[in-house]
Amino acid sequence: MTFSIPHDVVSRMVDGASAIRAWREHLGLTQLEVAERLGVTQSAYAQPEASTRPRKVTRARIASALGIAPAQLEL
Numbered sequence: 001m002t003f004s005i006p007h008d009v010v011s012r013m014v015d016g017a018s019a020i021r022a023w024r025e026h027l028g029l030t031q032l033e034v035a036e037r038l039g040v041t042q043s044a045y046a047q048p049e050a051s052t053r054p055r056k057v058t059r060a061r062i063a064s065a066l067g068i069a070p071a072q073l074e075l
Contacts, residue, residue: 003072019075020049020059023066037065 012022024034035045038061048054048062056070063070 003069005072005075013075018049018051019073020054020062023068023073024049027066029066034062034065038062 006026009019009022009026012025013019017025024031031045031049032042035042038045045062048058054062059073060070063073
């Protein structure tokens with residue numbers, strides 16, 4: 001199964017953002033909003049967003065909170 005990645009997300013990643021950050025910003029969400037969806041603190045959420053390769057289970061949880069497929073974070 002293939003998923004599309006919006007140009008805005010790709011552009012943000014080219015500019016240095018992680019896939020997680022690029023998607024969050026594309027969706028117009030703050031770190032706090034995503035953290036609340038996950039039931040964690042903002043600082044706990046910020047760690048995987050800044051990571052170059054967060055764990056697969058972490059990516060899946062964040063993808064669910066963002067309303068996207070986990071594969072869309074595996075760039």
